Amino acid sequence: MVKGSLTDYIRKIVGKAEPYLPQVPKPKRKISLQQKLLWCGACVFIYMVMGQTPLFGATAPEFDFLAFARVIFASQQGSLVELGIGPIVTAGLLMQLLRGSDILKFDFKRPEERGIFQTATKMLTYFVIVIEATVYGIAVYGPNITEPSVLAILIGQLMAASIFVVFMDELIQKGWGLGSGISLFIAAG
Numbered sequence: 001m002v003k004g005s006l007t008d009y010i011r012k013i014v015g016k017a018e019p020y021l022p023q024v025p026k027p028k029r030k031i032s033l034q035q036k037l038l039w040c041g042a043c044v045f046i047y048m049v050m051g052q053t054p055l056f057g058a059t060a061p062e063f064d065f066l067a068f069a070r071v072i073f074a075s076q077q078g079s080l081v082e083l084g085i086g087p088i089v090t091a092g093l094l095m096q097l098l099r100g101s102d103i104l105k106f107d108f109k110r111p112e113e114r115g116i117f118q119t120a121t122k123m124l125t126y127f128v129i130v131i132e133a134t135v136y137g138i139a140v141y142g143p144n145i146t147e148p149s150v151l152a153i154l155i156g157q158l159m160a161a162s163i164f165v166v167f168m169d170e171l172i173q174k175g176w177g178l179g180s181g182i183s184l185f186i187a188a189g
Contacts, residue, residue: 007105014119021122024170031176040177043168044188050164051076051189055157057150058141074185080161084189085182087132087162088169091125125166133158 031039054060060078070076075084095117098104106117137155145151169181177184 005105006103010104010120011116014116014123017123018119021119022167023122024167024174024176026174027176036176036178040172040184043172043177043181044184046168047074047081047165047185047188050080050161053080054078055080055082055141055154057145057147057154059144061140061144071189072186074182074189076189080157081165083129083132083136083158083162083165085165085169085185087125087128088166088182090132091121091128095121095124122166122170126163129159129162129166133162 055078058078064070064077066073066075066077070084073084073086073089075081075086095104099106099117104117107113108117133155137151137158141154142151145154165181165185169185171177172179172181172184
């Protein structure tokens with residue numbers, strides 16, 4: 001491995017940031033199927049409620065230019081899940097492309113390398129959330145908002161809701177539920 005490579009840089013950043021990243025712990029004991037179904041149901045219910053909760057201070061545009069992708073990204077226009085699973089999918093895809101093209105060199109046979117890769121993906125997801133929420137808030141809702149403070153609140157809502165979606169996805173993936181949160185949200189949508 002080349003000294004000072006991008007992979008080494010990511011390892012250093014992840015090593016320093018990981019203790020400060022909030023995460024869902026794995027269950028300490030085996031979770032029954034009934035409990036897993038309960039957790040999945042709770043996450044779907046919360047996601048559906050978020051999908052019906054309108055963004056404060058926003059008026060949804062008359063034309064939904066992303067209507068064709070709403071099912072794929074499990075999103076609802078004008079709601080807390082406006083971004084849906086888009087940031088999670090985008091960050092995961094970028095990391096997989098970087099690894100697949102050997103720009104990032106992680107050995108997935110080693111559990112610690114997989115952990116670093118997953119944490120780096122999670123950090124990139126948070127970065128994508130900030131970018132998408134800001135751009136989406138300004139480009140889609142910004143023209144209809146006259147107060148900068150209302151726009152800031154709207155962007156904050158998009159960020160907070162998307163981070164909560166990341167936590168629900170992580171909850172399902174860590175063993176509290178069945179399968180993947182992303183698949184669950186798409187199926188529920």
